[in-house]
Amino acid sequence: MADNSTSRATDPKVLVERMLGGDRLALARLITHVENRTAAVPEIMKAVYPRARRGYIVGVTGPPGAGKSTIVDRLTAHLRAEGGTVGIVAVDPSSPFTGGAVLGDRIRMQAHALDPGVFIRSMATRGSLGGLARATGEVLKLLLAFGHDWVLAETVGVGQTELDIMKLADTTVVALVPESGDAIQTMKAGLLEAADIFVVNKADRAGAPALMGELKFAAHLHYSSSTTPKDVDWEIPVLSCQAQADVGVVELLAEIRRHRGALEAAGALDGRRRRRRRAELEALLIEEFRARVARGVSDGALRTKFDEVEAGDTDPYSAVAAMLPMISLERS
Amino acid sequence: MADNSTSRATDPKVLVERMLGGDRLALARLITHVENRTAAVPEIMKAVYPRARRGYIVGVTGPPGAGKSTIVDRLTAHLRAEGGTVGIVAVDPSSPFTGGAVLGDRIRMQAHALDPGVFIRSMATRGSLGGLARATGEVLKLLLAFGHDWVLAETVGVGQTELDIMKLADTTVVALVPESGDAIQTMKAGLLEAADIFVVNKADRAGAPALMGELKFAAHLHYSSSTTPKDVDWEIPVLSCQAQADVGVVELLAEIRRHRGALEAAGALDGRRRRRRRAELEALLIEEFRARVARGVSDGALRTKFDEVEAGDTDPYSAVAAMLPMISLERS
Numbered sequence: 128m129a130d131n132s133t134s135r136a137t138d139p140k141v142l143v144e145r146m147l148g149g150d151r152l153a154l155a156r157l158i159t160h161v162e163n164r165t166a167a168v169p170e171i172m173k174a175v176y177p178r179a180r181r182g183y184i185v186g187v188t189g190p191p192g193a194g195k196s197t198i199v200d201r202l203t204a205h206l207r208a209e210g211g212t213v214g215i216v217a218v219d220p221s222s223p224f225t226g227g228a229v230l231g232d233r234i235r236m237q238a239h240a241l242d243p244g245v246f247i248r249s250m251a252t253r254g255s256l257g258g259l260a261r262a263t264g265e266v267l268k269l270l271l272a273f274g275h276d277w278v279l280a281e282t283v284g285v286g287q288t289e290l291d292i293m294k295l296a297d298t299t300v301v302a303l304v305p306e307s308g309d310a311i312q313t314m315k316a317g318l319l320e321a322a323d324i325f326v327v328n329k330a331d332r333a334g335a336p337a338l339m340g341e342l343k344f345a346a347h348l349h350y351s352s353s354t355t356p357k358d359v360d361w362e363i364p365v366l367s368c369q370a371q372a373d374v375g376v377v378e379l380l381a382e383i384r385r386h387r388g389a390l391e392a393a394g395a396l397d398g399r400r401r402r403r404r405r406a407e408l409e410a411l412l413i414e415e416f417r418a419r420v421a422r423g424v425s426d427g428a429l430r431t432k433f434d435e436v437e438a439g440d441t442d443p444y445s446a447v448a449a450m451l452p453m454i455s456l457e458r459s
Numbered sequence: 460m461a462d463n464s465t466s467r468a469t470d471p472k473v474l475v476e477r478m479l480g481g482d483r484l485a486l487a488r489l490i491t492h493v494e495n496r497t498a499a500v501p502e503i504m505k506a507v508y509p510r511a512r513r514g515y516i517v518g519v520t521g522p523p524g525a526g527k528s529t530i531v532d533r534l535t536a537h538l539r540a541e542g543g544t545v546g547i548v549a550v551d552p553s554s555p556f557t558g559g560a561v562l563g564d565r566i567r568m569q570a571h572a573l574d575p576g577v578f579i580r581s582m583a584t585r586g587s588l589g590g591l592a593r594a595t596g597e598v599l600k601l602l603l604a605f606g607h608d609w610v611l612a613e614t615v616g617v618g619q620t621e622l623d624i625m626k627l628a629d630t631t632v633v634a635l636v637p638e639s640g641d642a643i644q645t646m647k648a649g650l651l652e653a654a655d656i657f658v659v660n661k662a663d664r665a666g667a668p669a670l671m672g673e674l675k676f677a678a679h680l681h682y683s684s685s686t687t688p689k690d691v692d693w694e695i696p697v698l699s700c701q702a703q704a705d706v707g708v709v710e711l712l713a714e715i716r717r718h719r720g721a722l723e724a725a726g727a728l729d730g731r732r733r734r735r736r737r738a739e740l741e742a743l744l745i746e747e748f749r750a751r752v753a754r755g756v757s758d759g760a761l762r763t764k765f766d767e768v769e770a771g772d773t774d775p776y777s778a779v780a781a782m783l784p785m786i787s788l789e790r791s
Contacts, residue, residue, distance in 0.1 A: 169776040176774035401769045408768045408775040409752065412786075415779050416748045420741065436740045437733045442508035443740040444501040447747050454744075456783040 139167035143174045146273060151246060154273050158248055161265045164258070172265055179271035182214075185383055186280045186296030188289050188321075193302040194328040197370040198379070199281045203239055205380050206277050212244045214270030214278040218263050218292055219251045246270065260291035261410050264403075267295055293321045295403065297396060298386045300324045300379070303342070305334030319349045322363050323386050326379055330367035339365050358395035361386065419454055428453055471499035475506045478605060483578060486605050490580055493597045496590070504597055511603035514546075517715055518628030520614045520621050520653075525634040526660040529702040530711070531613045535571055537712050538609050544576040546602030546610040550595050550624055551583045578602065592623035593742050596735075599627055625653045627735065629728060630718045632656045632711070635674070637666030651681045654695050655718050658711055662699035671697050690727035693718065751786055760785055 139160065145153035157175075160167050185202070187195050196217065203213045239245040248270075250263060263280065270278045280296055282289040293299045301322040306329075325342050327335050342365045350362035364382055368375030390396040423429035432450050435441040471492065477485035489507075492499055517534070519527050528549065535545045571577035582595060595612065602610045612628055614621040625631045633654040657674050659667050674697045682694035696714055700707030722728040755761035764782050767773040 169779075173774050173776045176776070177771075180771070401771075404771065404775065405765055405769045408765060408778055409749075411775050411779045412752055412782065413745060413749060415783060417741075417745060419783075420744055433737055433740060437737045439509075439512070439733075439736065442505050443736060443743050444505045444508070446740055447501075447743045450744065451747060451751075451788040454788055456786055456788065 139171050140174070143171055146175075146269070147178060149274070151243070154246065154269060155248070157269050158266050161262050161269070162250065164262075168265070172268065175268055175272045179268040182271040182275050182278055183298075183387060184267055184271070184278045184280060184296045186282070186293045186299040187302060188282045188293055188299065189302035190304075191283060192306065193304045194370050195281050195283070195302050198300070198302055198326070198328060198368070198376065199279050200239070201370050201373050201376040202279065202380055202383075203245060204373075205377060207239075207242065207244055211276040212274065213239075213246075214273065214275035215245065215247045215281065216263060216266050216270065216278070217247070217249045217281045217283070218259065218289075219249065219283045246273065246275065258414075260295070261407075261414070263292050264295050264407060290318070290321050294406070297390065297399065298323045298383050300326055300383065302326050302328050303338065304329045305332045305338050319345065319363070323361065324379070324382050325363055325365045326375075327365065327367045328370050330369055330375065335367060339367060358398050359389050359393040361389050416454075416456075419456060423454055428455075471503050472506070475503055478507075478601070479510060481606070483575070486578065486601060487580070489601050490598050493594050493601070494582065496594075500597070504600065507600055507604045511600040514603040514607050514610055515630075515719060516599055516603070516610045516612060516628045518612045518614070518625045518631040519634060520625055520631065521634035522636075523615060524638065525636050526702050527613050527615070527634050530632070530634055530658070530660060530700070530708065531611050532571070533702050533705050533708040534611065534712055534715075535577060536705075537709060539571075539574065539576055543608040544606065545571075545578075546605065546607035547577065547579045547613065548595060548598050548602065548610070549579070549581045549613045549615070550591065550621075551581065551615045578605065578607065590746075592627070593739075593746070595624050596627050596739060622650070622653050626738070629722065629731065630655045630715050632658055632715065634658050634660050635670065636661045637664045637670050651677065651695070655693065656711070656714050657695055657697045658707075659697065659699045660702050662701055662707065667699060671699060690730050691721050691725040693721050748786075748788075751788060755786055760787075 137156075139157070142153045142157050142160075146157055157171055160171055187199055187202075189195050199215060199217075203215065206213050239247065248266065250259070250266065267278055267280060280292060282292050299321055301318060301324070303325065304327065325346065327339050327342070329335070330339075346363040346365060366375060366379055366382060368379055370376060387396070390399070420429065424433055429450055432441070432446045432453075436443050436446045469488075471489070474485045474489050474492075478489055489503055492503055519531055519534075521527055531547060531549075535547065538545050571579065580598065582591070582598065599610055599612060612624060614624050631653055633650060633656070635657065636659065657678065659671050659674070661667070662671075678695040678697060698707060698711055698714060700711055702708060719728070722731070752761065756765055761782055764773065764778045764785075768775050768778045
């Protein structure tokens with residue numbers, strides 16, 4: 128019986144049941160399954176998926192030093208004061224020159240450590256960044272399925288991985304500080320596409336009004352000149368705050384709610400979630416293909432071709448054509 | 460006849476012939492094929508691949524403002540003075556907070572614009588970063604096949620994409636400046652694994668000796684504590700330079716040669732190139748799979764499943780199991 132209870136405690140199916148019943152330890156263990164890519168992940172996610180339909184995901188991103196953790200911390204305090212429950216995932220893709228922030232930030236988050244209405248988890252890169260956005264998506268699903276009213280996803284840095292992670296959010300807040308460089312740089316490479324709200328933190332510092340002016344100009348230009356059809360009529364607002372002093376955070380929360388309302392009114396929230404599920408499916412298909420290739424190499428079927436290419440006897444472009452019919456996609 | 464000569468000028472097979480014969484315009488056009496992912500790319504690369512065996516690839520990476528372009532510029536001048544030919548590809552993954560540097564840097568590179576022994580090309584992100592490392596690898600192959608003695612690959616920024624690109628180099632130089640943050644941050648997430656040589660540029664500035672000391676300590680710790688087997692016995696040297704004044708660049712070039720010699724003596728250069736070819740093959744396989752999935756969606760075979768998942772009627776984990784046998788890997 129003792130053995131049986133031990134195995135019950137680690138059985139993924141039981142963990143899911145307990146998590147859905149409100150067991151925080153079970154939630155933490157399920158997240159560990161996702162982080163470690165255990166074989167139980169597909170089973171866990173199948174069970175969790177239909178339960179992850181309510182709750183609202185807010186992403187907070189921006190360059191190192193923008194005070195994202197403090198913003199998340201203050202937003203959480205206000206949401207808790209209203210009685211909402213909050214799940215937080217802080218993701219650190221650890222790009223070499225931005226890493227190191229999460230640990231200190233998490234210490235600050237201890238303010239909520241004893242609050243049963245707040246669940247906090249940090250995630251860092253393990254090897255490939257490719258898997259990080261996918262794993263983050265699964266953790267968000269777990270946090271939603273647990274029943275959180277709000278899930279806040281914070282990413283350190285602003286590379287492609289962070290942008291991918293932001294696609295998982297319903298509303299994305301981009302936090303900047305006067306020191307983070309000029310608005311022109313900020314506008315490059317997709318951040319205007321990713322942002323729903325800009326907030327300039329540490330707004331008492333020199334340069335804040337200039338940065339806000341530039342951001343407003345860029346946001347307006349983006350809004351009025353965009354030729355791609357939009358799912359919602361929304362010009363990115365530019366707010367200011369001093370999160371440390373809790374100045375402007377209530378206004379930020381109000382703006383997040385206004386964006387949510389605009390998405391819902393336009394039917395765009397559902398559209399975004401639909402596109403997200405499609406992208407999830409595509410990413411899973413590719414991951415499974417990658418696993419099949421690895422298996423084909425280890426059982427020898429594909430090994431010869433890999434070896435030929437490695438030796439330089441075949442070019443990879445010719446090898447691909449020869450190998451594709453050799454890869455089994457049958458049920459394993 | 461006029462028509463025939465026009466079509467000959469754009470026929471990829473003819474372009475490859477002309478490029479191999481030393482035609483720079485043909486080389487530029489082939490690179491454009493790679494950048495635009497035209498249908499001719501596999502055919503081009505099959506023809507080029509066996510010709511890309513000589514030449515040596517040096518990667519130069521580091522944070523924005525580290526003076527990478529100036530270093531590349533000065534290295535090029537010294538290599539040219541020795542009579543070597545140099546191909547340069549400058550890659551800007553345009554992470555939102557580092558973008559914008561390439562254009563100005565390229566203007567500086569005009570010093571070599573009239574030198575037929577130097578070929579310079581800039582590449583920027585078009586959409587997905589995933590394809591950038593692959594496209595860069597193909598451009599490096601083209602630059603090698605053209606017959607360049609040296610190919611220099613410069614990346615702006617230091618995210619995962621840049622690290623992926625650095626894996627394409629035989630020797631990787633990481634350039635830092637006193638302002639680029641402390642060594643601890645630098646050491647995070649793979650940069651110690653990627654670097655073969657550290658160079659502190661703008662070494663006349665305050666903080667340079669301290670940064671060099673930290674880097675030397677970290678490099679030595681990494682060298683003496685690493686438990687993973689190394690392909691070459693090499694402790695990352697830490698050099699200093701003032702590239703703008705051409706101080707320390709000859710020494711950097713000597714160190715690059717010393718690293719090349721160490722790799723060759725240990726038989727590691729061949730090993731690295733073998734692993735690179737293997738990785739290229741895997742990336743191409745996945746890209747082809749992605750294309751097959753897209754085709755399956757557009758011809759309807761996979762569309763229903765995608766639609767079910769999008770609508771939330773099926774979870775993606777169940778859908779993957781059902782879909783894999785439906786994906787055709789037969790020769791197209």
